[in-house]
Amino acid sequence: DTAVSQTPKYLVTQMGNDKSIKCEQNLGHDTMYWYKQDSKKFLKIMFSYNNKELIINETVPNRFSPKSPDKAHLNLHINSLELGDSAVYFCASSRSGVTYTEAFFGQGTRLTVV
Amino acid sequence: GESVGLHLPTLSVQEGDNSIINCAYSNSASDYFIWYKQESGKGPQFIIDIRSNMDKRQGQRVTVLLNKTVKHLSLQIAATQPGDSAVYFCAEKGGSGGGADGLTFGKGTHLIIQP
Secondary structure (H helix, E strand, O other), X not given: OOOEXXXXXXXXXXXXXXXXXXXXXXXXXXXXXXXXXXXXXOEEEEEEEOOOOEEEOOOOOOOEEEEOOOOOEXXXXXXXXXXXHOEEEEEEEEOOOOOOOOOEEOOOEEEEEO | OOOEEEOXXXXXXXXXXXXXXXXXXXXXXXXXXXXXXXXXXXXXXEEEEEEOOOOXXXXXXXXXXXXXXXXXXXXXXXXXXXXXXXXXXXXXXOOOOXXXXXXXXXXXXXXXXXX
């Protein structure tokens, strides 16, 4: 049973296109996240979201937008893709209202913009 | 910039030896720390965590040490095995409470286990 699953695992697309990455968790968590991992393996949070609020990292371009149809899903939409968007994107989830709890990560989506 | 960093980008140890991976953090308000392991092509996987009211925590073959005075965190892996080869990240969480707080990650250390 996969706790946090993302699709697709690989995504190759041209500049200027719009694409989405889907994420689902079956852990019953209330909070979900998107992280970006660059070519140097550095992981940085993009968004955190629960059923009450969306917290956006101020460095994330507004071409990126999370969409949550329900608390088990948090999809990432990216408009007008740029070369610099190439990275691995990780979805994660955790229990809300609990400080001392780890986040569970998906397998990642490797996005390549050409 | 990052509030959590690692001293060594790559660490190579002989199989069976112990390894120590270090991490420095700058946010004195951080009260929860986690070590993650990331194998090639996979997402980060939880190894062990520690709260700021502790200075040591042990798991199976792993020990995390926290020194709040110098804002330093370390992960000790005993009797390393080939399966320990991965990138290791420390991550911290601030003291603002639970909910939508994300984790701040360090840069990662690539641990290589030599046969």
